[in-house]
Amino acid sequence: MLRRTTIALFVVSTFMACKDKNRLPDVSGIKIDLNTIRYEKEFFALDTNRLDEGMEALRVKYPQFTVDFVEKILGIPWGDSSGMKYMALKRFLSDYRPILAESGKAIPDFNKYELDVKKGLQYLKHYFPGYQAPENLITFIGPLDAYAEGRTGGYGDIITPDGLAVGLQLHLGGQSEVYLSPQGQQLYPTYISRRFSPEYIPVNCMKNIIDDIFPGLPADKSLLDQMVDKGKRLYLLDLLLPGTPDSLKIGYTAQQLKGSAQNEGLIWNFFLENNLLYETDVQKIKSYTGDGPKTPELGDDSPGYISLYMGRQLVRAYMEKFPETPVDKLLQTDAKTILIESKYKPK
Secondary structure, eight states: OOOOOOOOOOOOOOOOOOOOGGGSOOOTTOOOOOEEEEHHHHHHTSOGGGHHHHHHHHHHHSHHHHHHIIIIISOOOTTOOSSHHHHHHHHHHHHTHHHHHHHHHHOSOOHHHHHHHHHHHHHHHHHOTTSOOOOEEEEEOOOTTOOEEOSSOEESOEEETTEEEEEGGGOSOTTOHHHHSHHHHHHSOHHHHTTOSTTHHHHHHHHHHHHHHSOOOOTTSOHHHHHHHHHHHHHHHHHHOTTSOHHHHHOOOHHHHHHHHHTHHHHHHHHHHTTOTTOOOHHHHHHHHSOOSOOGGGOTTSOSOHHHHHHHHHHHHHHHHSTTOOHHHHHHSOHHHHHHHHTOOOO
């Protein structure tokens, strides 16, 4: 039987990882061509009495994304010739016009987020010169339930053949009534919707790129494998967004981040005492590898998705011990090697 020991020592405070700013590479000379496309503005400006002409014009202007938007985001067959396609589009335009208005209030100036994405792409080109960086940053408004699970969290932003696509319907701000309403809470409880602020746009964009660069693990891997996999991704996120607060990159509140730091040794001992590191049974480890309002086994004030924090700490410990390790070698290093060679023993 798995022994369950509750850790209830999480405390409230703020926490920011200390970074050596002097070690950051100078990427100011790296040229990035990033074209921002405000697709939602053009889409919602269409004349609903001439949708066929308007959509065809959008398809000519943005051929790949328009078809992907209609088929994969809205779920409407592009090739439908029965007239149902335009009825569905007209309904969506009517129903989601208030969301367009809310997005304008939440993000009156998109330029700051574009600049952060561009800076992330400069670091990306420095660390991964052979990777073909996206050339477009596309904003759109999709259905509220258009939520995708990435390797370190879920969000409404995606990476497409046309570029990085940002679903503004899930960036209205954590306190938006859209999410706090009974209907919104049914879709996204507060522990999820609090991450629907505009500040997560650059983070989600870089996470999508990292997932594109670094394929994920099968679901039947051990807890240790999954933690280290997530830790590697968060380490890459640190490289691409060095000035971004840890709370945004990992998705915890400041209180949860501080509590995790203060209880790191207790959490690690809990994993060791319960023989969880090499456990592969999904049912036994799902509390630690998935999102949630808390990790029940660790107390009411703990964050969900605790594997994010512990995996990050493991990889950070390894890289502190071997700081000259190239990024590509880190990604290829197996979890057990990282555990053993890091000599990770938090107090």
